Amino acid sequence: MARRKVNGILSIGITVFMLGFSFAGPGKAQAEDVKELIETKCSTCHRFSGEPKSRLELKAPDLKWGGNKYQHEWLVGFLQGKEEMIYPNGYRWDIQRKKTDHMTLDAATAEAVAQYFEKNLLDPRVEKDAFSIDKLTQREVELGADIFKEYSCLGCHQVKEDGKKIGGPISTTLYGAGKRYNFDWLFRFALNPQDFTPHSGEYLADISPRKLRHLLGYLMAQGVDNYPLHVPWETQAFKNGNPDKGKVVYKQYCVQCHGPKGDGDGVGALGLTDPPPAKHSQMALSELPMDYLYNVIYYGGKSVGKSPNMPDWGLTIHGQDLPDLIAFLRANFKGGDAPAPVASAGGDCSQPRKTKAAPANFQNKQNPVPDNKSSIEAGKKLFHKDAKPVACMQCHGKNGDGNGPLGGGLKPKPRDFTCSKMMADLSDGQLFWIIKNGSQGTGMMSFKNLKDKQAWQVIRYIRSLAK
Ligand code: HEC
Numbered sequence: 532m533a534r535r536k537v538n539g540i541l542s543i544g545i546t547v548f549m550l551g552f553s554f555a556g557p558g559k560a561q562a563e564d565v566k567e568l569i570e571t572k573c574s575t576c577h578r579f580s581g582e583p584k585s586r587l588e589l590k591a592p593d594l595k596w597g598g599n600k601y602q603h604e605w606l607v608g609f610l611q612g613k614e615e616m617i618y619p620n621g622y623r624w625d626i627q628r629k630k631t632d633h634m635t636l637d638a639a640t641a642e643a644v645a646q647y648f649e650k651n652l653l654d655p656r657v658e659k660d661a662f663s664i665d666k667l668t669q670r671e672v673e674l675g676a677d678i679f680k681e682y683s684c685l686g687c688h689q690v691k692e693d694g695k696k697i698g699g700p701i702s703t704t705l706y707g708a709g710k711r712y713n714f715d716w717l718f719r720f721a722l723n724p725q726d727f728t729p730h731s732g733e734y735l736a737d738i739s740p741r742k743l744r745h746l747l748g749y750l751m752a753q754g755v756d757n758y759p760l761h762v763p764w765e766t767q768a769f770k771n772g773n774p775d776k777g778k779v780v781y782k783q784y785c786v787q788c789h790g791p792k793g794d795g796d797g798v799g800a801l802g803l804t805d806p807p808p809a810k811h812s813q814m815a816l817s818e819l820p821m822d823y824l825y826n827v828i829y830y831g832g833k834s835v836g837k838s839p840n841m842p843d844w845g846l847t848i849h850g851q852d853l854p855d856l857i858a859f860l861r862a863n864f865k866g867g868d869a870p871a872p873v874a875s876a877g878g879d880c881s882q883p884r885k886t887k888a889a890p891a892n893f894q895n896k897q898n899p900v901p902d903n904k905s906s907i908e909a910g911k912k913l914f915h916k917d918a919k920p921v922a923c924m925q926c927h928g929k930n931g932d933g934n935g936p937l938g939g940g941l942k943p944k945p946r947d948f949t950c951s952k953m954m955a956d957l958s959d960g961q962l963f964w965i966i967k968n969g970s971q972g973t974g975m976m977s978f979k980n981l982k983d984k985q986a987w988q989v990i991r992y993i994r995s996l997a998k
Pocket residue numbers: 544545547548568569572573574575576577590591592594597600606609610615616617618619621622633634636644
């Protein structure tokens with residue numbers, strides 16, 4: 532019964548929205564005209580007042596908060612039919628599972644409607660600057676992308692990955708979110724979706740303010756070219772980093788595990804063995820890329836596939852203390868004793884190896900990228916420079932022999948790719964799996980950011996190093 536009724540209303544709507552609409556001429560749109568347009572046309576589908584209601588009882592999204600919700604440019608574009616529709620299977624997927632066109636307005640009318648919205652459709656619950664995503668970093672956007680998946684958002688909303696749409700097409704697409712939403716509205720919506728779209732299939736996540744910042748920051752960067760990201764280590768605070776003051780911070784927070792001289796022998800080390808706290812005195816923290824060093828301290832070991840026993844210090848160490856601490860680490864830890872040279876090819880160069888075996892279906896994988904110069908060159912570039920969070924060379928060494936500047940303090944040592952005796956026993960699939968997932972409890976972090984093709988190119992390069 533109910534269903535048939537809604538169907539009826541909807542078909543009236545359809546005849547309306549096929550019409551384009553324009554006032555007598557550009558620039559002539561007056562507030563009165565706009566009001567009439569809204570009352571006679573838009574209101575046949577949208578509601579502009581009343582209590583929030585389930586989508587399953589509506590014909591189109593509520594626009595009571597239309598003056599807060601959208602970025603002006605997006606709204607004007609959408610009303611002219613220049614933006615992609617937002618519901619991939621139509622607003623009412625329960626009735627009509629297809630995308631429909633929206634009525635279009637000419638530029639001047641669209642502008643007048645947007646201005647009318649911004650003047651008259653303001654939701655008093657939406658506060659200006661109630662929450663901040665200022666100084667958003669690249670890392671925060673990446674963490675937001677993880678949270679988007681971890682908290683099921685992808686189950687119901689589509690985003691783009693490598694240009695491809697992914698996710699359940701249930702509610703609005705979010706790959707253009709950064710061009711569409713006003714941030715203040717988005718934040719208020721996130722506090723409780725049921726204040727806006729109750730009983731519509733919506734979902735409220737259990738999320739801390741910091742995670743919310745990452746998630747909303749990620750959304751506001753979607754679809755925006757060159758979103759202005761903050762690079763902390765390029766700020767004046769880092770230029771002013773004071774190693775002497777940083778030494779005090781190290782004593783307050785780091786010595787308990789890493790030891791007074793960074794030998795990895797703080798009191799915590801008595802119970803932490805798998806893996807033990809890093810031996811900073813053996814690591815060239817001076818050479819470690821700044822983004823990696825900053826992020827591993829700010830977001831902790833688990834943010835780079837390492838032990839969660841290395842805490843994330845972002846909430847604990849504030850203000851100038853962090854730049855000072857990092858200045859101290861870089862001034863003080865420049866790599867340890869030269870690593871013992873490994874036996875050269877010919878003798879038994881095999882390293883003790885306890886690395887977990889990749890699942891069986893990986894072991895037989897063939898390297899799909901061609902064995903030629905261009906694959907090897909592409910892999911070489913990643914190995915020496917471009918792989919994030921840290922270029923492979925930093926640990927596996929310039930020649931791939933496992934003697935990189937950051938490898939010295941690591942136990943087990945980074946793999947020696949020049950040792951053909953050992954490498955011959957490792958399948959391409961094994962190498963691929965460890966590159967993507969890391970080797971838990973060792974220095975080998977996960978390189979999730981590498982695309983499959985890139986990982987295979989690196990493997991071509993690694994294979995070319997065997998002597
Ligand atoms: C025939 C019904 C119909 C009419 C008439 C109509 N709309 Fe819509 N409108 C829709 C539907 C359905 C959607 C959701 C479409 C989508 O993007 O998938 C929508 C979406 C919108 C959105 C984006 C909403 C959001 O946040 O998801 C705005 C803004 C909008 N319409 C404004 C207007 C204005 C202004 C008018 C009158 C000039 C109007 N609409 C007339 C059906 C209608």
